[in-house]
Structure formats: C-alpha cells, structure tokens
Amino acid sequence: MNSNEIEIHKELKKYFGFSQFKGLQEEVIKSILDKKNTFVIMPTGGGKSLCYQLPALIQEGTAIVVSPLIALMKNQVDAIRSLSSENGIAHVLNSSLTKTEIAQVKKDITSGLTKLLYVAPESLTKEEYVQFLQNVTISFVAIDEAHCISEWGHDFRPEYRNLKHIIKQLGDVPIIGLTATATPKVQEDILKNLDMSDANTFKASFNRPNLYYEVRTKTKNIESDIIRFIKQHKGKSGIIYCLSRKKVEAIAEVLQVNGISAVPYHAGLDAKTRAKHQDMFLMEDVDVVVATIAFGMGIDKPDVRFVIHHDIPKSLESYYQETGRAGRDGGEGHCLAYYSYKDVEKLEKFMSGKPVAEQEIGFALLQEVVAYAETSMSRRKFLLHYFGEEFDSETGEGADMDDNVRNPKTKIEAKDQVVK
Numbered sequence: 572m573n574s575n576e577i578e579i580h581k582e583l584k585k586y587f588g589f590s591q592f593k594g595l596q597e598e599v600i601k602s603i604l605d606k607k608n609t610f611v612i613m614p615t616g617g618g619k620s621l622c623y624q625l626p627a628l629i630q631e632g633t634a635i636v637v638s639p640l641i642a643l644m645k646n647q648v649d650a651i652r653s654l655s656s657e658n659g660i661a662h663v664l665n666s667s668l669t670k671t672e673i674a675q676v677k678k679d680i681t682s683g684l685t686k687l688l689y690v691a692p693e694s695l696t697k698e699e700y701v702q703f704l705q706n707v708t709i710s711f712v713a714i715d716e717a718h719c720i721s722e723w724g725h726d727f728r729p730e731y732r733n734l735k736h737i738i739k740q741l742g743d744v745p746i747i748g749l750t751a752t753a754t755p756k757v758q759e760d761i762l763k764n765l766d767m768s769d770a771n772t773f774k775a776s777f778n779r780p781n782l783y784y785e786v787r788t789k790t791k792n793i794e795s796d797i798i799r800f801i802k803q804h805k806g807k808s809g810i811i812y813c814l815s816r817k818k819v820e821a822i823a824e825v826l827q828v829n830g831i832s833a834v835p836y837h838a839g840l841d842a843k844t845r846a847k848h849q850d851m852f853l854m855e856d857v858d859v860v861v862a863t864i865a866f867g868m869g870i871d872k873p874d875v876r877f878v879i880h881h882d883i884p885k886s887l888e889s890y891y892q893e894t895g896r897a898g899r900d901g902g903e904g905h906c907l908a909y910y911s912y913k914d915v916e917k918l919e920k921f922m923s924g925k926p927v928a929e930q931e932i933g934f935a936l937l938q939e940v941v942a943y944a945e946t947s948m949s950r951r952k953f954l955l956h957y958f959g960e961e962f963d964s965e966t967g968e969g970a971d972m973d974d975n976v977r978n979p980k981t982k983i984e985a986k987d988q989v990v991k
C-alpha cells in the first residue's frame with residue numbers, strides 16, 4: 572500500500588469503523604479524489620453511499636448529493652451526523668426548510684463546515700440556490716439513483732434531465748453518477764445525459780450465487796401451490812408480491828386461514844398499519860408479507876428466505892430488485908415467479924392508457940420478462956446477459972441454482988395453460 576492508500580483506509584476506519592472496503596469502493600474513491608467524472612454501477616446493498624461520502628468528508632469544499640427521495644436523504648444525513656460532533660457536517664436543502672434553517676445551511680457551507688449537502692433535483696433548479704452554490708467551493712456533484720435520468724430506467728424523473736445544465740453553471744466540478752440499474756441502455760442514457768462519456772466506469776457483478784431462480788406456470792391452483800411452498804419453508808421469512816392491492820388482501824387472507832402467519836402491505840393501508848406490518852415482519856412476529864411493490868424500499872432484513880411473485884413484474888430490473896431482497900445474509904434465497912400469458916395481457920392493458928412513447932418502452936421491457944419466463948436456458952445467464960454481463964452457465968458461481976439447469980425441460984407452452 573502506498574501512503575495514499577494507507578490514508579484512505581485510516582479515514583474509512585475513522586469515520587465508518589470499517590477495516591476494509593467492499594468490492595470496488597476503493598477504486599471508485601480514488602477516481603473521485605483524482606477529480607475524475609466517475610460512474611458507479613453496483614447492485615443494491617453494494618455500498619454505493621460510502622463511495623461518495625468518504626471522499627466528501629476528506630476533501631475540501633462541499634459535495635452536492637442529488638437524490639430522489641426525501642426520506643432517504645434524511646436517513647443519510649442523520650447517519651453522517653452521528654459520525655461527527657458537528658451537526659453542520661451534513662445538510663438537506665429542500666422546500667420544507669424555514670428561512671432561518673436555510674440561513675444556517677448557507678452559513679455552514681460558506682464556513683467550510685458542511686461536507687455533504689443533499690438536495691432533491693427540483694430544489695437544485697431554484698435560481699436562488701444555484702446563485703448561492705456558484706460562490707462556494709464544491710468538491711463534486713454525486714447523482715444517486717442516476718437511472719432516474721433515463722426513460723428506460725424503472726423510475727424516470729423528468730427533473731433529472733436538467734441536472735447537467737445546472738451543474739454546468741456551478742463551474743468545472745466532477746460528476747459522480749451511481750445506480751443499481753445495470754442494463755446497457757440505461758447506462759448509455761446516463762452517460763449521454765450527463766455528458767460524461769469520459770467517465771471512469773466501475774461496474775460490480777450482479778450475480779447473486781445464493782439465489783435460486785424458478786418459474787412455475789400459473790394455474791388455477793396457484794393458491795394451494797403457494798401454501799404448499801410456504802409450508803415446506805415453515806418458520807422462514809418470505810415476501811409475496813402481487814400486482815394489485817385487492818390480490819394482496821385476498822392472498823394474505825387465504826394464507827391466514829390456512830394457518831400461515833402473514834400480513835398485507837400496500838399503499839392503500841394507512842401509514843400506521845403499514846409501519847406496524849413492516850415492523851412485525853422485521854421483528855419476526857409474522858413469517859410472510861404479502862405486498863405490492865410499495866413494500867421493500869430500504870428494507871434490510873438479512874434472512875428473507877423466499878420471494879414469490881404471484882404476478883409477473885413489469886420489467887426484469889424490478890424482478891432483480893425484488894428478488895434481491897432474499898438471501899442478503901448469503902444464505903439460501905428461493906425466488907419463485909408464477910407466469911401466465913394472461914397476466915402479460917393484463918399488464919399491457921394497464922399500459923394502454925399511457926403516452927405512446929411510454930407504452931412502447933413498457934411493452935419492450937415486458938417482452939424481456941416474457942422471454943425470461945419462457946426461456947429454457949440458465950435463468951441466471953439470461954438475467955445477467957440482460958444486465959450486460961457474461962455468465963458461464965457451467966462453471967460460473969451459482970450455475971446450478973435454477974430450475975432450468977436442474978431439470979432441463981422443453982419450453983413452457985404458457986399460452987395453452989392460462990388461468991381461466
């Protein structure tokens with residue numbers, strides 16, 4: 572190790588208490604400290620935050636962090652503040668602040684105290700803030716959840732499109748883009764929109780060798796099939812994703828009636844009930860959460876043993892994110908999806924009310940899900956290929972962890988077996 576490396580290891584220990592970097596963190600941090608545009612693609616839980624937090628803490632000036640969710644920003648600010656004796660070390664700038672609070676934020680930035688300033692993309696466009704930021708030292712701008720820039724991402728936010736224009740007004744500051752969306756198309760879009768084709772790019776592998784992937788044809792016996800599956804995994808934690816709130820309620824009830832401890836979770840429940848059900852799951856008062864995709868953001872339960880998709884997801888990115896909540900501790904994680912072509916048609920019908928451009932993207936993403944469900948090749952190879960990653964389905968890590976590899980079969984003729 573050269574002195575530079577010893578130094579950043581020391582800082583890692585000092586601020587975060589970790590003795591080692593995870594994955595590509597060290598390389599990413601060096602690129603940022605070299606003032607290079609940097610692009611980071613790591614799966615959820617890979618440790619992306621530290622990639623910009625550490626260089627922000629040890630450099631001169633303030634790093635601006637753009638993030639789409641106020642709740643996540645607040646969490647991060649609280650976490651950073653707990654590492655320091657100075658509250659002003661990290662701030663959030665958003666529309667909910669009072670005049671006095673804004674004055675305090677500005678004072679802390681000007682005095683050099685604030686190392687991390689979290690902003691929502693729509694706040695960053697405010698003329699008043701841009702003017703202020705033009706006159707202070709900015710170490711770099713980090714754009715978290717950078718896939719929000721792309722219409723091909725699973726969470727497109729038009730405000731993200733303006734970011735490059737605003738950052739340019741702040742002078743010649745390096746940009747760090749971070750995302751867990753690995754499709755080549757989204758990556759291209761991000762680099763193009765941020766005008767940083769020169770960026771140092773760091774991409775971690777998306778392979779999750781401990782996850783077992785399985786697709787079953789959806790028949791009218793799906794409920795008893797799910798009950799049997801859960802009883803085979805007695806006492807284990809699991810999540811069941813359904814497309815609609817109504818289905819969530821219905822399945823949760825069927826499970827309860829059959830002696831399985833399960834609670835529903837969807838955006839139609841009031842905040843108190845949602846929080847209660849989430850806590851019950853985290854505290855292991857219940858085994859199973861039946862949920863819409865509203866459930867899971869920021870949930871870090873390490874021992875989720877299965878994730879079942881009662882209905883197919885709308886993209887493989889979503890599928891990867893949702894199944895990724897299984898087996899965080901490295902132990903077994905069974906990812907079971909039920910598939911019928913009728914569900915595909917249902918999703919297509921949902922989309923038909925949307926603008927044409929959005930529809931086309933939606934259909935294209937859905938076709939990839941269909942291809943995944945119908946494939947007879949290694950599902951892991953299929954998924955990783957979708958993410959632009961080559962996988963050797965004979966020797967790769969986790970190669971035998973899917974139904975197609977374990978029980979080679981002919982293609983599912985799903986169209987003949989739709990639920991009536």
Ligand code: ADP
Pocket residue numbers: 589590591592593596613614615616617618619620621
């Ligand atoms: P991401 O944004 O990529 O989904 P996070 O930044 O939220 O991931 O980090 C995920 C978890 O990994 C956090 O609990 C974080 O504390 C932990 N983590 C990050 N870096 C390290 C490290 N070097 N050693 C141990 N744990 C780490």
Ligand code: MG
Pocket residue numbers: 619620715
């Ligand atoms: Mg993150």
